[in-house]
Amino acid sequence: xxxxxxxxxxxxxxxxxxxxxxxxxxxxxxxxxxxxxxxxxxxxxxxxxxxxxxxxxxxxxxxxxxxxxxxxxxxxxxxxxxxxxxxxxxxxxxxxxxxxxxxxxxxxxxxxxxxxxxxxxxxxxxxxxxxxxxxxxxxxxxxxxxxxxxxxxxxxxxxxxxxxxxxxxxxxxxxxxxxxxxxxxxxxxxxxxxxxxxxxxxxxxxxxxxxxxxxxxxxxxxxxxxxxxxxxxxxxxxxxxxxxxxxxxxxxxxxxxxxxxxxxxxxxxxxxxxxxxxxxxxxxxxxxxxxxxxxxxxxxxxxxxxxxxxxxxxxxxxxxxxxxxxxxxxxxxxxxxxxxxxxxxxxxxxxxxxxxxxxxxxxxxxxxxxxxxxxxxxxxxxxxxxxxxxxxxxxxxxxxxxxxxxxxxxxxxxxxxxxxxxxxxxxxxxxxxxxxxxxxxxxxxxxxxxxxxxxxxxxxxxxxxxxxxxxxxxxxxxxxxxxxxxxxxxxxxxxxxxxxxxxxxxxxxxxxxxxxxxxxxxxxxxxxxxxxxxxx
Numbered sequence: 308x309x310x311x312x313x314x315x316x317x318x319x320x321x322x323x324x325x326x327x328x329x330x331x332x333x334x335x336x337x338x339x340x341x342x343x344x345x346x347x348x349x350x351x352x353x354x355x356x357x358x359x360x361x362x363x364x365x366x367x368x369x370x371x372x373x374x375x376x377x378x379x380x381x382x383x384x385x386x387x388x389x390x391x392x393x394x395x396x397x398x399x400x401x402x403x404x405x406x407x408x409x410x411x412x413x414x415x416x417x418x419x420x421x422x423x424x425x426x427x428x429x430x431x432x433x434x435x436x437x438x439x440x441x442x443x444x445x446x447x448x449x450x451x452x453x454x455x456x457x458x459x460x461x462x463x464x465x466x467x468x469x470x471x472x473x474x475x476x477x478x479x480x481x482x483x484x485x486x487x488x489x490x491x492x493x494x495x496x497x498x499x500x501x502x503x504x505x506x507x508x509x510x511x512x513x514x515x516x517x518x519x520x521x522x523x524x525x526x527x528x529x530x531x532x533x534x535x536x537x538x539x540x541x542x543x544x545x546x547x548x549x550x551x552x553x554x555x556x557x558x559x560x561x562x563x564x565x566x567x568x569x570x571x572x573x574x575x576x577x578x579x580x581x582x583x584x585x586x587x588x589x590x591x592x593x594x595x596x597x598x599x600x601x602x603x604x605x606x607x608x609x610x611x612x613x614x615x616x617x618x619x620x621x622x623x624x625x626x627x628x629x630x631x632x633x634x635x636x637x638x639x640x641x642x643x644x645x646x647x648x649x650x651x652x653x654x655x656x657x658x659x660x661x662x663x664x665x666x667x668x669x670x671x672x673x674x675x676x677x678x679x680x681x682x683x684x685x686x687x688x689x690x691x692x693x694x695x696x697x698x699x700x701x702x703x704x705x706x707x708x709x710x711x712x713x714x715x716x717x718x719x720x721x722x723x724x725x726x727x728x729x730x731x732x733x734x735x736x737x738x739x740x741x742x743x744x745x746x747x748x749x750x751x752x753x754x755x756x757x758x759x760x761x762x763x764x765x766x767x768x769x770x771x772x773x774x775x776x777x778x779x780x781x782x783x784x785x786x787x788x789x790x791x792x793x794x795x796x797x798x799x800x801x802x803x804x805x806x807x808x809x810x811x812x813x814x815x816x817x818x819x820x821x822x823x824x825x826x827x828x829x830x831x832x833x834x835x836x837x838x839x840x841x842x843x
Contacts, residue, residue, distance in 0.1 A: 312814045319807035322800055323540040329797045330537040334530040336773040341514055341523045344458075347411040349769040359784045360775075361762050362389075364742025365755060371674070371725035371737055374422045376429070376444075380730035384431065386420040387725070387737075389761065391433060393447065397730065398754040407449030409437035412768035414458065421464040423471075423484060432471070434461035439473055441487065454480050454489040463631045463676075465640075467653060474631045474642070477624050479655075495658040496623050496649065503615045504646055505596075505608035506670075513593040517617035529586045536580055539572045581812045587805040594798040598778055601795050603716040606670045609646075629672030636681055637696075643673050666694045666701035667713035675726045686723035689715065691736055691746075704746060705736075729754075 339346055362369045371387040383394040385401060390408050392401040409415050414437025421432045424444070433440045433449065439461050440449040455461070455475050463474040466484070473480045473489070480489040511517035515526030546569055596605050612619045627644040633653060634641065640653045641662070648668075651659035667689035675686030683694040684704070692710065694701040701710045705721065721744065725737035734746040743755055767775070775781040779793030 308814070312811065315807045315810045315814075319804060319811055320544065322804040322807070323537070324544060326797065326800055326804060327537050327541045329793075330801065331534055332776055333797070334534040334537070336777040337514070338527045338530045339769065339773040340777060341527055343413060343770045346769045347413045350412055350766045351769060351772045353764065353766050355772075356765060356767055357781060357784050360767065361765055362757050365737065365757060366740060366742035368416075368724045368737075368739055369757075369761070370743065370755075371418070372420060373727040373729070373735075374420055374431075375730050376422060376424060378424065383730070384420060384422065386417040386433065388416045390415045390417055390435075391420065391431075391449075392758070400756065401758050403758075403760075404442075404447055405449075406447070407442070407451070408433070408440060409435060411437065412766070413770050414438075418461065419463050421466065421471075423466065426484070432464050432473075434464050434473060436460045439464075439489075452487060452489070454482075462628055465631060465633045467633055467635070472631075472633075474628050476626045476628050477622055479628075479631075492655055494624060494655065495651075497658045497660045501612055501619075501623065502609035502646065503612050503619070505605035505610065506602070506645070508610060508615060509593040509596055509605060511617065512589055513597060517615070519617070522617070526590075529583055529590065532579055532583050533587070533590075536576060536583075539576045543569060543572055543576065577812055577815070580808050584805055584809050588802065591798045591802040591805060595795050595802070598794040599716075599718075599791055602670075606716045630674070630676040632676045632678060632683060634678055634683075634696075636678070641676075641683075643668070643676060645672065664694055664696070664701070665699045665710065666692050667710065667719070668715055669718060669722075670716050674724045677726075684726065686726050686736070688718040688722040688739070689713065690719040690721055691723045691726060 360367065365385075365387070368388040370385045370392075373383055373385050375383045381395060381397045383398050383401075384404070385392045385394070391404045393404040394401045405415075408417075414435060416436045417433050418436070419434040423430055423432065429444045431442045431444065433442070437451075437458060437460075439452045439454050441452055442449045454473065455478060459475045459477070461473055461475045465472040465474075469484055471482055471484055471487070472492075473482075479492040479494050481492050482489040508517075513526075515522035515524070518525070595601055624644065627646060628642060629645060630643040632641045632643075635653070638653050640651055640655075640659075642649045642651075642659065648662050648664060649659040650662040651657055664683075664685075666683075666685055667687070668685060669688035671688060673685050673687045675684065675691070677684050679693070681695075681697075683696060685692050685694055685701075691704045692701045693704055702708065703710060721736065721741065722739040723736055724739050726734070727737070728734050733748065733750070735750070736744045736746055738744055743750065772781075777794075779790045779797075781790075782793065783790045
């Protein structure tokens with residue numbers, strides 16, 4: 308047992324030193340991510356944004372789609388993560404059209420844009436993360452429409468006859484195009500056994516959302532304690548090491564004040580560490596499966612709501628809606644959710660039923676979901692496909708090959724974020740990494756240039772910056788695609804660090820119980836300091 312303790316203590320010490328920066332940035336970024344409302348208006352300075360985040364060829368979802376007027380085909384409206392941009396010269400140059408849109412970068416992302424020009428007063432509708440907005444074409448000034456809850460994220464806009472449907476993450480709203488006075492649609496599902504996805508369970512446990520605001524605040528406290536333990540663990544090692552380097556000839560002359568400080572830090576490090584160890588195991592265990600490649604292990608799993616430790620919303624669509632498709636030819640509506648595809652009547656007269664398509668759709672859902680000549684064109688991080696609902700077959704639009712085998716949890720070479728057709732008839736795929744790629748041929752050299760102002764002023768919201776830091780993607784410039792292993796590998800080592808800490812605490816506790824006559828055993832800081840000196 309003593310030999311095992313020595314190995315465990317050695318492993319705990321050097322794992323802690325190796326992970327100290329990782330754990331500090333994870334604790335700080337995790338606390339920020341838990342409260343987007345508090346940091347929504349804070350942006351990272353331009354010079355702190357890594358080069359990989361600069362826009363090239365409209366990548367990084369900066370252009371997800373394009374709409375244009377049939378009356379004025381030289382005027383194009385592009386939308387994406389950086390809001391709405393307008394071109395008045397057939398795409399040769401773009402300028403921002405942001406007046407009235409959310410001023411916060413966190414809410415600016417425009418997920419869908421629709422141009423309606425059948426009436427005497429044509430207008431644009433924009434579905435953003437900060438609400439639903441309307442702009443008259445003559446003024447090009449956005450104003451927010453009164454629909455939904457505060458800061459409800461809207462995903463899709465569909466026009467069905469004289470009505471417009473807008474889809475948020477949790478609800479569907481309907482209004483007449485003549486007045487745009489929205490009312491919530493009663494969206495029903497077929498009665499079936501309700502499930503909670505493992506992805507939701509792990510994410511909600513990780514950030515404390517499973518218990519609402521109290522749970523998030525408690526997770527924040529655990530994050531603060533993680534930062535404290537990381538700092539004290541480093542100081543307990545560093546202080547004796549620094550003293551020895553400075554006073555090699557007088558190794559025993561450690562000032563009493565410094566001894567008392569280290570003794571106190573060791574005491575609180577041990578006590579606090581054992582109290583929060585269980586919650587550290589939850590943090591590390593859930594984090595291990597929250598990023599690829601290990602996300603694949605839970606991506607298709609689910610549990611009964613009875614096993615979910617928190618409150619389940621009465622709204623079965625709560626924060627699940629990702630996209631929607633209107634099939635007027637078959638009078639049906641298909642809603643893409645985090646728990647699959649649901650199909651029902653376009654007038655919502657019947658409950659929606661689950662349906663499966665033989666087409667690759669990445670686990671994050673379809674980014675492009677439209678009809679074309681009776682078929683469905685579906686784009687996601689798995690690629691772009693044309694699906695025939697009559698024979699349940701799909702074809703890869705890039706290669707032209709029919710799909711036989713596919714995976715919904717492994718992204719493709721082209722992570723599609725949008726798809727559109729230009730006024731001159733050229734079809735273009737918008738991808739996250741490569742940017743705009745023509746489906747056939749080449750784009751004209753004088754079209755779709757990235758506006759210099761976009762990169763001169765490019766920045767990230769503090770929340771997005773912390774998100775990129777938390778998942779390790781911000782280090783992509785340094786280590787390439789290996790960044791994907793930072794979060795799962797760090798989580799695994801954090802679990803090992805916690806387990807060795809638990810073992811060390813119980814071993815010390817056992818020895819103190821059996822050897823009570825030995826004063827300060829297990830917390831003798833002088834002995835600890837001299838052991839560091841002898842070993843190093």
